[in-house]
Amino acid sequence: ADRKINFGWKLPVVLAAFQTVITVTYILWVQSPIFHQAAFAITLCASVAFGHRRQCEMTLSNRTRRMFQRLLFQGFLGMAGGFLVWNLDNIFCHRLRTYRSHVGMPLDAILQLHGWWHVFTAYGSTYLLLWVHLTKLARLGHDHLFTIRHYAGFVPYITLKTPKKID
Numbered sequence: 001a002d003r004k005i006n007f008g009w010k011l012p013v014v015l016a017a018f019q020t021v022i023t024v025t026y027i028l029w030v031q032s033p034i035f036h037q038a039a040f041a042i043t044l045c046a047s048v049a050f051g052h053r054r055q056c057e058m059t060l061s062n063r064t065r066r067m068f069q070r071l072l073f074q075g076f077l078g079m080a081g082g083f084l085v086w087n088l089d090n091i092f093c094h095r096l097r098t099y100r101s102h103v104g105m106p107l108d109a110i111l112q113l114h115g116w117w118h119v120f121t122a123y124g125s126t127y128l129l130l131w132v133h134l135t136k137l138a139r140l141g142h143d144h145l146f147t148i149r150h151y152a153g154f155v156p157y158i159t160l161k162t163p164k165k166i167d
Contacts, residue, residue, distance in 0.1 A: 019043070033090055037083065044079060048072070048128065055135055064134070064143045071131035071148070074156075078124020082117045089113030130156055 022039045026032075055068060089096065100108035109115070130148065137143045137158075147161045 033086070037086060041083065044128075048075075051132060051135060055138075058135075058138055060138060061144065064138055067134060067143075067148055068131060071127050071134065071156075075124045075127035075131060078120050078122075078127060080124075082120030082124060085113040085120060086117035089117070127156060130158055133158055 022043075026036055026039070052072075060068070096111050096113065100111045103111070134143060134146070134148075137146055145161060146158050148156055149159050150156050
């Protein structure tokens with residue numbers, strides 16, 4: 001049985017305060033991309049760990065468990081890819097700037113690795129948000145009614161399963 005957890009107003013207030021402290025610390029004192037990355041990674045890992053712990057408490061079908069695994073794996077790939085390119089951008093910033101000036105528009109956009117950080121983390125966040133939604137559906141006992149589909153082969157969304165036709 002899934003135990004009910006109700007944080008009420010406390011959890012949103014604590015999370016908002018935590019993120020505000022991180023932001024103010026970054027803007028006023030630290031101003032280092034590494035601090036920002038570490039804070040983002042800690043927040044992300046803590047959120048996923050909490051959600052995974054809750055998921056492990058549930059009784060799930062093999063189909064739902066596989067969907068969870070795929071969503072978490074894709075989310076992890078997106079986040080890890082984002083962290084990788086952002087770190088490469090931090091390490092090789094001056095060299096990349098030189099390369100961008102040589103290749104010119106529009107090819108220089110490919111070498112804007114901080115921009116790719118946003119693309120990869122958006123990709124990973126999308127999968128992790130779907131994982132959260134599917135976890136809620138599973139907690140309500142409705143996960144068997146839904147499936148994951150993709151727009152254009154790579155943009156995931158949750159939809160009702162197509163009912164089987166009875167002839």
